[in-house]
Amino acid sequence: MKVVSGQVMQLMDRRAIGEFGVPGLELMERAGRGCADVIEEAFGEGEARRAVIVAGKGNNGGDGFVISRLLAECGWEAPVLLLAASEAVAGDAAANLARLDRATVQSMPQGLAGAEELLKDATVIVDALLGTGMNSEVTGVYAEAIEMINAAGVPVVSVDIPSGVDAATGKVLGRAVRADITVTFALAKLGNVLYPGADLCGRLVVADIGMPDKVVAEAEGAQYVDLACAADLFRPRSVTAHKGSGGHCLIVAGSTGKTGAAAMAANSAQRAGAGLVTLAVPAALNPMLEQKTTEAMTIPVGPEQTGYLRAGSLAEVLAAAAIRDVVALGPGIGTAPSTIYLVHSLLPALDKPLVLDADGLNAVALQPELLLARKDRITVLTPHPGEMARLVGCSVPEVEADRIGCARAFAVKYGVHLILKGARSIIAAPDGSIAINGSGNPGMATGGMGDVLTGVVAAFLGQGYHPFAACQLGAFVHGHAADFLVEAMGTQGMSATDVQEMLPVALANLAASRTTATNHQQGE
Numbered sequence: 468m469k470v471v472s473g474q475v476m477q478l479m480d481r482r483a484i485g486e487f488g489v490p491g492l493e494l495m496e497r498a499g500r501g502c503a504d505v506i507e508e509a510f511g512e513g514e515a516r517r518a519v520i521v522a523g524k525g526n527n528g529g530d531g532f533v534i535s536r537l538l539a540e541c542g543w544e545a546p547v548l549l550l551a552a553s554e555a556v557a558g559d560a561a562a563n564l565a566r567l568d569r570a571t572v573q574s575m576p577q578g579l580a581g582a583e584e585l586l587k588d589a590t591v592i593v594d595a596l597l598g599t600g601m602n603s604e605v606t607g608v609y610a611e612a613i614e615m616i617n618a619a620g621v622p623v624v625s626v627d628i629p630s631g632v633d634a635a636t637g638k639v640l641g642r643a644v645r646a647d648i649t650v651t652f653a654l655a656k657l658g659n660v661l662y663p664g665a666d667l668c669g670r671l672v673v674a675d676i677g678m679p680d681k682v683v684a685e686a687e688g689a690q691y692v693d694l695a696c697a698a699d700l701f702r703p704r705s706v707t708a709h710k711g712s713g714g715h716c717l718i719v720a721g722s723t724g725k726t727g728a729a730a731m732a733a734n735s736a737q738r739a740g741a742g743l744v745t746l747a748v749p750a751a752l753n754p755m756l757e758q759k760t761t762e763a764m765t766i767p768v769g770p771e772q773t774g775y776l777r778a779g780s781l782a783e784v785l786a787a788a789a790i791r792d793v794v795a796l797g798p799g800i801g802t803a804p805s806t807i808y809l810v811h812s813l814l815p816a817l818d819k820p821l822v823l824d825a826d827g828l829n830a831v832a833l834q835p836e837l838l839l840a841r842k843d844r845i846t847v848l849t850p851h852p853g854e855m856a857r858l859v860g861c862s863v864p865e866v867e868a869d870r871i872g873c874a875r876a877f878a879v880k881y882g883v884h885l886i887l888k889g890a891r892s893i894i895a896a897p898d899g900s901i902a903i904n905g906s907g908n909p910g911m912a913t914g915g916m917g918d919v920l921t922g923v924v925a926a927f928l929g930q931g932y933h934p935f936a937a938c939q940l941g942a943f944v945h946g947h948a949a950d951f952l953v954e955a956m957g958t959q960g961m962s963a964t965d966v967q968e969m970l971p972v973a974l975a976n977l978a979a980s981r982t983t984a985t986n987h988q989q990g991e
């Protein structure tokens with residue numbers, strides 16, 4: 468599913484109207500109808516049905532006027548509380564306001580004081596205050612109205628986006644409505660899928676408003692990776708598969724005290740479908756990792772007594788990589804100066820696709836320009852916000868303030884693919900393309916999850932997936948596996964190994980969803 472910013476949607480509206488001759492009134496009519504249909508379906512049963520529409524003066528309010536008219540036609544009481552003077556309403560919204568009974572609309576530019584009972588007695592409140600045109604912090608009567616909507620204790624349906632949520636970032640500008648259902652138009656907005664906006668939307672419905680296909684196809688947006696999208700990218704194993712066709716991953720990992728990271732990355736690559744996995748570890752840790760892994764082969768690297776990777780092992784690691792399809796470097800390697808030196812010398816020397824994580828990233832952060840030596844090779848970075856901040860040389864709040872912008876700028880500058888982890892991981896490609904992962908849950912906020920992701924992404928790269936697809940699938944499958952666990956164990960105490968063991972179930976669901984999609988296509 469493609470998602471766009473509010474600004475891009477406004478350009479799309481203008482293109483549809485100016486270039487394709489779709490009347491703005493028709494778009495508004497369809498937007499209103501999309502909402503009214505959802506309201507009728509969700510809340511239409513029963514005798515006394517009252518939808519109280521809280522409208523702003525823009526086109527979001529205009530959609531609200533259409534909803535009032537259409538619900539009234541279906542027998543609803545649908546009063547409108549307009550948070551502006553009628554004269555302030557212009558254009559298509561004014562045309563739809565004019566089609567309502569005067570008695571239906573109460574103009575309340577001073578705020579909704581006195582309307583508390585009306586709101587509390589509603590079957591549903593329709594939030595048509597602010598949509599993609601919101602351009603500043605919500606204060607004054609708008610903020611008060613939003614608080615009254617949230618305090619009314621009745622279901623809320625937001626039009627396009629919960630009022631107060633920034634359509635470009637999902638951030639709350641001051642105050643925001645908490646909706647049970649949000650009906651958005653043509654395409655979802657970034658603010659519908661990024662947190663906290665995604666959480667405030669409740670159930671998201673995307674209504675078709677007759678936006679021309681060309682306008683939708685050409686709109687600049689990001690890919691939202693949901694089950695359908697991931698299933699589409701996924702190639703189930705062929706009946707003639709053998710261990711050589713599943714790809715051979717080399718995981719370079721581990722140091723004293725961090726053997727678990729190495730084991731999880733290796734085991735997760737295997738659980739994510741790698742044909743073969745080899746783990747290159749500091750020699751002193753080899754006996755331990757022989758025990759912690761069963762399917763993976765191990766290669767002891769460096770002198771016998773050494774519990775960390777050393778610069779002198781460059782040739783050994785390169786030789787191991789030469790006969791593998793992909794290398795993952797970083798889980799649990801630590802920050803010994805000699806290890807950092809090894810990472811720095813591997814970056815230009817290694818000609819295999821490379822996944823960099825954890826202390827591998829921290830080493831890169833000291834000299835990110837080394838990545839430029841790999842511009843014609845595949846490199847995937849999987850930083851959490853702290854690692855991203857170190858890579859860019861900024862603070863974590865600065866990363867979090869613009870996750871998409873930050874991930875994209877780094878990926879473009881250094882010619883890498885990047886997964887910026889966190890709720891709704893951002894995937895950025897060197898050409899500036901962006902995808903947003905839709906799976907996962909708070910249970911994943913625990914140590915070791917990153918090591919699992921590294922193994923999963925390596926497994927997909929090793930199978931020859933395009934790196935952008937490998938990142939999308941890796942992030943989705945990782946979160947999807949964790950989502951399968953929530954019902955059984957909730958979100959506290961879930962471990963990275965639990966997720967690792969659930970990976971095959973997540974993959975099976977992708978394969979099953981893909982079959983369904985293919986069947987549908989064949990049936991059409």
Ligand SMILES: NC(=O)C1=CN([C@@H]2O[C@H](COP(=O)(O)OP(=O)(O)OC[C@H]3O[C@@H](n4cnc5c(N)ncnc54)[C@H](O)[C@@H]3O)[C@@H](O)[C@H]2O)[C@@H](O)CC1
Nearest residue numbers: 480494495525526527597598599600601602603604605627
């Ligand atoms: N042709 C179109 O453009 C279509 C637009 N549609 C609807 O129109 C919406 C966008 O309409 P508009 O561009 O008119 O904008 P909005 O209706 O989202 O709101 C903009 C109005 O609110 C004011 N405003 C902005 N930030 C504010 C704040 N923080 N506090 C108080 N007032 C604030 C602005 O001055 C402007 O008057 C979409 O979200 C969608 O619901 C749909 O009807 C489909 C067609």
Ligand SMILES: [K+]
Nearest residue numbers: 597626628630
């Ligand atoms: K709204």
